[in-house]
Amino acid sequence: MNPTTLSDRTAPETVRPPATRPPAARRAGRSLRHLFLAVIAALYLSPLVYMAVTSFKSRGAAGATSPQWIPEPVTTDAYREILTAADSPVLRWFLNSLLSASGHALLILVTATPAAYALARMQFRGRNLLFVVIVATLFVPPVILLVPNFLIVNELAWVDSLPAVIVPGAASAFGVFFLRQFFLSLPAELEEAAELDGCNRWQIFTRVVLPLAKPALTTLGVLAFLGSWNDFLWPLYVLLSSDTLTLPAGLATFQSANNVRYDLLMAGAVLASVPVMLLYLVAQRWVIAGIARSGLKG
Numbered sequence: 001m002n003p004t005t006l007s008d009r010t011a012p013e014t015v016r017p018p019a020t021r022p023p024a025a026r027r028a029g030r031s032l033r034h035l036f037l038a039v040i041a042a043l044y045l046s047p048l049v050y051m052a053v054t055s056f057k058s059r060g061a062a063g064a065t066s067p068q069w070i071p072e073p074v075t076t077d078a079y080r081e082i083l084t085a086a087d088s089p090v091l092r093w094f095l096n097s098l099l100s101a102s103g104h105a106l107l108i109l110v111t112a113t114p115a116a117y118a119l120a121r122m123q124f125r126g127r128n129l130l131f132v133v134i135v136a137t138l139f140v141p142p143v144i145l146l147v148p149n150f151l152i153v154n155e156l157a158w159v160d161s162l163p164a165v166i167v168p169g170a171a172s173a174f175g176v177f178f179l180r181q182f183f184l185s186l187p188a189e190l191e192e193a194a195e196l197d198g199c200n201r202w203q204i205f206t207r208v209v210l211p212l213a214k215p216a217l218t219t220l221g222v223l224a225f226l227g228s229w230n231d232f233l234w235p236l237y238v239l240l241s242s243d244t245l246t247l248p249a250g251l252a253t254f255q256s257a258n259n260v261r262y263d264l265l266m267a268g269a270v271l272a273s274v275p276v277m278l279l280y281l282v283a284q285r286w287v288i289a290g291i292a293r294s295g296l297k298g
Contacts, residue, residue, distance in 0.1 A: 048273070055079070055266040062263035078263035082271075092243055093250035094271065096162060097229055100246055103166040105224035109217060112175030117205055119176065120183035121191070131180070137173045146237060153238055164238040165231070165246065175220050182216035183209065222283050226276060247272050 050069070054062050055078055057071040062078075082090050118124075119131050149168045150159075158164040186209065194204045210217070235249040245253070251268045 078267040093247045097247040101228040104228040107170040108172045108224040116179030120180045160240040
């Protein structure tokens with residue numbers, strides 16, 4: 001055997017370093033990505049910016065056919081008029097929406113959290129079938145439930161009151177599904193260790209699971225709050241007087257009375273949008289973490 005041939009066969013292959021793009025190409029690719037993201041952001045933000053700009057225009061400028069991105073002159077007359085209108089209590093509508101959305105979100109958390117934990121961790125007959133039935137209700141169009149829910153609310157004498165928009169829909173199938181996925185992603189060893197330390201099931205749930213579930217609970221709370229805050233059709237059915245209306249339903253009636261006052265309509269839309277934006281800015285860290293963790297394990 002030729003020793004040269006043997007040494008050639010046993011010699012390690014030369015590892016070539018991975019090809020890298022030159023710095024100029026990397027900078028160009030990064031700039032293109034940033035430009036693309038900036039264009040997408042501009043497309044999404046331009047309606048919101050124009051809404052806010054229009055709310056600071058005069059009545060004549062707001063109704064002009066040609067778009068005007070810089071109001072001339074800048075005025076807050078629309079906000080003063082909409083906040084002081086005797087026939088349109090916007091501040092009362094705002095408070096009603098805040099109370100109903102907060103109560104609805106809290107009620108969803110109270111009902112969905114123990115149900116999701118039971119479906120994720122407790123073993124009982126029919127657990128999987130029950131979960132399938134709960135998820136199947138997500139495919140039922142909400143408009144089908146308008147009449148049954150109204151009949152129930154009417155029997156309870158809740159029509160034209162805030163409980164009519166807080167309680168219905170509190171048994172959230174999406175909330176159960178979302179939190180169950182998060183609970184499944186938590187290591188079971190943590191609960192087993194707590195059980196060895198003498199904790200019962202309720203103590204494990206309240207002292208171990210719930211503190212770890214803060215991102216998912218915050219995410220579900222924000223989503224439930226937004227859903228109730230933006231709800232339009234159901235409050236319009238069950239809230240009859242002007243003092244009990246929520247903000248979306250109240251702004252709809254306000255629009256029908258002021259269909260040519262675009263400055264007032266945009267001012268009302270800004271008032272309805274600001275709390276939602278502030279809520280998301282405050283809770284975005286937990287929202288991102290909750291969504292990321294909830295899809296790890298099914």
